[in-house]
């Protein structure tokens with residue numbers, strides 16, 4: 001058996017091992033529930049060998065949708081005392097399944113479109129059944145999570161961006177005060193993973209303070225957006241939503257759905273991109289909505305402009321120059337944070353490590369924009385670190401060492417769907 005065949009077999013075994021009966025945990029122990037965007041990427045992996053199981057993953061995610069349209073970032077189908085913050089901390093019981101009170105990057109429509117366009121009649125049938133529900137979720141982003149007067153979607157919690165402790169959030173977290181009556185809590189993540197690779201205690205206090213604020217507002221999402229302690233606009237969420245709106249439009253045109261409304265979202269999204277352009281850096285950056293201050297570094301989310309087909313020619317050229325520069329500074333593209341920025345830490349979670357799901361989207365956008373060599377490098381670099389270290393949660397972009405969670409579902413899935421030599425046929429990015 002060749003090394004690639006062996007990795008293919010190991011990747012399938014990881015997905016099967018992490019299967020909890022129709023949905024997949026990201027990794028045992030550290031993340032024992034169903035996570036939103038993890039499931040979307042995991043479905044792409046299952047689709048390479050079991051399409052029915054791929055759809056089941058997405059349908060089980062949709063089962064957790066709240067009446068207001070939100071699809072939560074975590075579904076707590078069965079309580080696991082080994083995880084903090086679990087359902088008794090969130091107390092966000094507005095949906096059919098106990099869940100977190102925030103969402104996560106909306107990649108679902110894009111994944112559904114890929115499954116539908118790469119599949120047959122059964123894929124079309126199951127895809128069609130998701131359109132109105134995904135549209136309700138996008139409507140939630142465009143209303144409940146779009147602050148009055150703000151040109152783009154925003155977020156109330158760094159965890160909602162999926163890039164939990166990226167230095168992008170420093171401006172917004174610094175603007176917060178931690179209340180004197182912060183609920184007492186005990187972290188569990190640092191018992192399962194190396195604390196030096198996880199967020200700091202000061203950051204964690206703020207993460208918990210936002211949960212407390214959500215509880216006090218009974219998880220009224222518009223109120224949390226308008227009055228909560230943290231409010232930042234994120235190029236990651238914005239570009240992923242804009243791309244997902246375009247993909248949802250294609251699905252709605254084919255199967256029926258609110259086409260005119262989606263076209264309005266896309267128009268607003270294209271126009272709103274400019275509000276995230278940090279001219280001092282020459283990149284799309286996160287921004288504190290209330291104070292107006294930009295984050296001062298280039299993250300992997302900055303590189304998603306191509307994926308969203310957003311930005312002017314000059315903005316795209318400047319973004320590309322950053323990606324090329326970072327490609328010279330790091331061994332492996334694309335780190336989550338600029339290696340030439342003082343806040344870079346090669347192994348601390350979103351402060352440097354490279355993540356397969358971000359890079360899958362970045363490469364797809366680069367390829368669609370005609371930057372084939374760079375897209376291939378992003379893919380080949382992921383294959384190289386997986387070959388060197390295995391299926392980790394994320395990877396040191398300088399040494400290639402694996403970081404934090406092992407036997408990780410989306411890493412296995414995106415190996416199968418994208419980075420493995422066996423994925424070459426039909427690859428999108």
Ligand code: GLC
Pocket residue numbers: 026031035036037038161162163164
């Ligand atoms: C971490 C990541 C987030 C991911 C989750 C489960 O919280 O930051 O993006 O969804 O783990 O893998």
